[in-house]
Amino acid sequence: MIGLLSATLLFVPLTVFAVFAVFVAQIRTVHRTIPMADQPPPRAEGLFGPRFTGPPLRLAVLGDSFAAGYGATRPRETVGVLLATALSRHARRRVLLHRPAVVGAMSSDLAHQVDAALPRSPQIAVIYIGGNDVTRFASLDRSARELGAAVARLHAAGCRVFVGTCPNLRILPPLRPPLRWLASWRSGRLATAQATAVQAAGGHPISLADLLNPHFEADPVRMFGPDRFHPSPAGYARAAAVTLPTMLSVLRTDTPVLTGMHPSGRV
DSSP: OHHHHHHHHHHHHHHHHHHHHHHHHHHHHHHHHSOOOOSOOOOOOEEEOTTSOSSOEEEEEEESHHHHTTTOSSGGGSHHHHHHHHHHHHHTSOEEEEOOOOTTOOGGGHHHHHHHHGGGOOSEEEEEOOHHHHHTTOOHHHHHHHHHHHHHHHHHTTOEEEEEEOOOGGGOTTOOTTHHHHHHHHHHHHHHHHHHHHHHTTOEEEEHHHHTHHHHHHOHHHHBOTTSSSBOHHHHHHHHHHHHHHHHHHHHHHOGGGTTSOTTSOO
């Protein structure tokens, strides 16, 4: 009996160590598989909808490589430009796009991005953040608080804020069990905390896990770029497509400057 107990007590720490070793090995493999950003994303800023008149709507896109459009080859392929173009068409207004988003950013970097955005007095802000918080093992509760603080500052300045919450990272092709399971759990927990923090701060969460994940799972070859980690142009187009309806629904009723927009959202 004592021998069996001793063997059991020895087995538990050995199992924990073995699982930890697998995690470390898989993380190193993923880091080797996914290259570091070797060039900046396209310069996706400027004025969109030149055929319209009147003062432009001011749109800011904040966040990480997803928000910055890393992996796109042309500005028009980035999610920011896609949103600015669509918003201009639906609102019949020019849109002035500013993109403080930075490749590799975490939620802790949002404060600096808000500092950069506020002097331009944005009326609408879109934030995509969270993937790096998950993969770099940041505190998820702290990450959600940092996001909430950024949303609160923008909201207090009169900006309508929309946040694409963290997608479930189980969709990333380079991840294998058990790392995939851990990433799935952490990203799901972060998305839930983000949604709560965003709503409390006056923003509007958009669940990418619900709206975007199914498209990437159904067609990963088309949705992911060459590194199989960042979206392809088709993936960014789909991200803009699932973000836009919530934006238009809120802005039609909540923002006086958009009261002339067609009620159906069509041009």
